[in-house]
Amino acid sequence: MSATTHTDRLCLSCLDDLPRELFIGGKWSPANDHRQLASLRPSTGDTLATVAHADATDVARAVAAAGAAGRPGSRWHRMSPAARSRLLHRVGDLILAHADRLALLDCLDNGKPLRVARAGDVPAAAAVFHYMAGWPGRLNGENVSIFTGNPERHLAMTVPEPVGVVAAIIPWNFPLYMAAAKVAPALAAGCTVVLKPAEQTPLSALLLAQLAQEAGLPPGVLNVVTGDAATGAALAAQPGVDKVTFTGSTEVGRSIVRAAAVDFRRVTLELGGKSPNIVFGDADLPQAMDGAAHAIFYNQGETCVAGSRLYVQRQVFDEVVAGIRERAAAIRVGDGLDRDTDMGPLISAEHRARVMSYLHSARAGGAQVTGGHAPDSPGFFCTPAVVTGADPQAPVVREEIFGPVLVAQPFDTAEEAVALANDSPYGLAAGVFTRDLGLAQQVGRRLRAGTVWVNSWHVLDPALPFGGMRGSGWGREMGRAGVDAFLETKTLVNDLGTRPWGTASAPR
Numbered sequence: 001m002s003a004t005t006h007t008d009r010l011c012l013s014c015l016d017d018l019p020r021e022l023f024i025g026g027k028w029s030p031a032n033d034h035r036q037l038a039s040l041r042p043s044t045g046d047t048l049a050t051v052a053h054a055d056a057t058d059v060a061r062a063v064a065a066a067g068a069a070g071r072p073g074s075r076w077h078r079m080s081p082a083a084r085s086r087l088l089h090r091v092g093d094l095i096l097a098h099a100d101r102l103a104l105l106d107c108l109d110n111g112k113p114l115r116v117a118r119a120g121d122v123p124a125a126a127a128v129f130h131y132m133a134g135w136p137g138r139l140n141g142e143n144v145s146i147f148t149g150n151p152e153r154h155l156a157m158t159v160p161e162p163v164g165v166v167a168a169i170i171p172w173n174f175p176l177y178m179a180a181a182k183v184a185p186a187l188a189a190g191c192t193v194v195l196k197p198a199e200q201t202p203l204s205a206l207l208l209a210q211l212a213q214e215a216g217l218p219p220g221v222l223n224v225v226t227g228d229a230a231t232g233a234a235l236a237a238q239p240g241v242d243k244v245t246f247t248g249s250t251e252v253g254r255s256i257v258r259a260a261a262v263d264f265r266r267v268t269l270e271l272g273g274k275s276p277n278i279v280f281g282d283a284d285l286p287q288a289m290d291g292a293a294h295a296i297f298y299n300q301g302e303t304c305v306a307g308s309r310l311y312v313q314r315q316v317f318d319e320v321v322a323g324i325r326e327r328a329a330a331i332r333v334g335d336g337l338d339r340d341t342d343m344g345p346l347i348s349a350e351h352r353a354r355v356m357s358y359l360h361s362a363r364a365g366g367a368q369v370t371g372g373h374a375p376d377s378p379g380f381f382c383t384p385a386v387v388t389g390a391d392p393q394a395p396v397v398r399e400e401i402f403g404p405v406l407v408a409q410p411f412d413t414a415e416e417a418v419a420l421a422n423d424s425p426y427g428l429a430a431g432v433f434t435r436d437l438g439l440a441q442q443v444g445r446r447l448r449a450g451t452v453w454v455n456s457w458h459v460l461d462p463a464l465p466f467g468g469m470r471g472s473g474w475g476r477e478m479g480r481a482g483v484d485a486f487l488e489t490k491t492l493v494n495d496l497g498t499r500p501w502g503t504a505s506a507p508r
């Protein structure tokens with residue numbers, strides 16, 4: 001056990017009064033058989049908190065509560081768009097009002113630097129609620145002209161309807177933000193939700209549930225079941241779920257599609273990535289070096305859009321790689337509570353071992369690796385790594401590592417860079433650094449990626465659709481597309497009759 005400092009004790013007080021049970025139907029209740037799940041603190045390896053561990057019975061209870069809360073005639077179903085909008089705003093406001101505590105929870109539970117959580121994750125989560133609050137009153141259908149022989153006979157229209165009960169399953173890398181990204185658009189569309197946070201980081205979702213209740217969300221509209229992979233699998237397969245929205249690994253995404261195929265429930269998938277970043281020789285090189293380092297090392301490299309493959313035009317390759325190596329060496333790795341920390345620990349001992357195994361096999365294959373050390377101290381720390389000279393078919397180049405590991409390779413022409421970038425089973429994000437915006441456009445249009453950043457990285461906004469191509473998933477979150485993902489379009493055709501013109505009379 002590591003020593004607990006005075007600061008640690010102060011910070012750990014953010015756990016006082018935090019609900020640790022399941023939030024179902026507007027009430028906190030223990031898991032079936034009172035099962036518990038431990039969440040670790042990645043910077044020490046100690047147990048941070050234990051929470052309820054939901055099983056299939058609990059999941060069924062939560063899905064039934066969500067179904068009842070959204071039923072025709074329910075309070076939620078009858079609520080005006082303006083009232084729904086006010087509720088979403090209120091949740092966003094409450095997130096900001098509790099920003100310090102939420103940031104602390106994510107810092108302790110995930111390991112990320114407190115100042116990053118406070119300046120990034122928490123305001124971003126609030127912004128999603130505030131942005132989505134603008135949608136409920138704007139979700140209109142259309143009148144549609146149809147021709148059936150008599151142009152006055154039919155009145156045809158589309159009606160957007162909430163898809164129903166949404167199962168939202170999220171990973172551990174941005175615990176609060178991921179919860180907001182699923183819950184806010186679903187509620188904006190009028191759905192009800194069962195949220196399953198990752199087993200490694202359940203805490204901020206529990207506080208979010210408490211804040212949603214305080215905001216006045218009717219019971220059962222948002223339910224939170226904490227648990228592990230089995231809990232997630234039970235939720236994805238539970239009858240009564242109309243849509244699964246999942247963020248996580250490509251492998252689990254595949255199993256969710258299989259479960260959904262049984263009754264064709266709707267699915268949105270935000271999966272992994274191995275995102276390419278292309279630096280041309282004419283780029284502002286210090287900007288490109290900063291951008292490339294930020295692309296891969298932000299959030300310990302534990303971001304789905306991490307710019308993990310770097311392609312640099314040959315004449316500036318050595319200079320750019322040296323600049324990124326310098327930046328990597330200057331990154332201060334440490335406890336997220338420490339004000340000076342730039343990069344926290346990885347999420348778990350297993351995950352760190354997996355990251356190290358990629359570096360080990362890269363070295364064994366003849367690649368040059370700088371950084372990538374695991375200090376012999378408590379916690380799951382790993383220093384940022386830069387790899388050059390790897391075999392283009394090596395796992396370190398092809399597979400998602402989800403850690404602070406950058407693989408760099410030179411190219412000569414724009415065509416070659418695009419071919420290298422697109423040679424991946426993934427298609428989540430990509431970047432281009434150049435002063436030639438015409439070239440950036442051309443390259444950007446040819447890249448197979450859901451998002452392309454030019455001379456930047458990690459620029460996200462709730463108004464911007466986000467999602468992947470190929471192995472990176474199905475569908476889009478955020479923006480109008482992100483709300484549409486929680487709606488069904490109903491077509492309603494009214495036959496107005498065939499009364500001959502001239503015989504119409506006012507009803508008596």
Ligand code: NAD
Binds near residue numbers: 273468473
């Ligand atoms: P994971 O797929 O193992 O777990 C994600 C969530 O799914 C967790 O809540 C987990 O309990 C649950 N789960 C696990 N097995 C399940 C099953 N069989 N059925 C239903 N639910 C199940 O992923 P992870 O290791 O927690 O997260 C890392 C992965 O997430 C990376 O591959 C990363 O790229 C991806 N990710 C993608 C995005 C995106 O927006 N595209 C964002 C963040 C993370």
